[in-house]
Amino acid sequence: MNITTPAHPGPVGPSPADSSRLRSVWGSLALCAAALLAACASPVTAPPTTPPAVEPIALPAPSSELPPSLVSQADNPRAYRQDGARHIYGKNAHRIFKGQLPPLMHAVGVLQVDLDNRGNVRRLNWMRAPSHAPDVVREIERTVHEAAPFPAPVQLGSVIYTDVWLWDKSGNFQLDTLTEGQRSK
Template sequence: MAPVPTLISQATTPKDYRQDGARHIYKHNGHRIHKGQMPPLMHAVGVLQVDLDNLGNVRKINWMRAPSHVPDVMREIERTVLAAAPFPAPVRLGAVTYTDVWLWDKSGHFQLDTLTEGQRLR
């Protein structure tokens, strides 16, 4: 018998699920979230696709746009996603693949585009 998920998402589309995924990552990384608007120049910007099973476990992660100039940031983003599992179970979708943009500053703090507070102009 499969375990019953403790976190449930009622999202009906991958775009809706993106909000649940972003909030979940923020919940697990509150001390690492950049507060306020991001600086004008980012240390890294990456687009990551996360594939979850029906229980919210990460099946696969796939870089759509990798910040390959900073491989340490890529590894840290991947580690952050894997450490946050299980994500809210996409019960209405069965499984889900969602995409978000990671905005990373030089201090190692980040925002996700879904929940960003914007970016300062110079």
């Protein structure tokens, strides 16, 4: 058996053309790395921007143009609750249940009333709606909206107060804040 070894074509490694391409690739990578490092080294700062000036909406002071009955000096929501209840009673005197309420109510609801600095209703939020009596829910909401504007909460700026509506089957009501109580029998 005759084993012949092939002639060695030359040095092992890339040809001169391949070496030139490798140097070019390595050079490009080095430039990219240098650019990346340079970008990390110098922080890019955006030009300073100032937000556009927003003028606050200035509503006239409520107390200067409203009658004293439409101004509340309450300094907390609990105190305002008295003023709000008296205001609703004043607007609905013919619908207020006189005397102690019967032992069983037709509906009981807990309502938050959100008022702006002039006593206008911004929102109503039911904490506990009498879901079995949707007509009562609508009637209470209508009653509150029709009573607006409420006494302006000048000490508070705006107010969210809560009251409990005690609704009789006759359609008359009392607010827990001013209730005369409830009969036991």
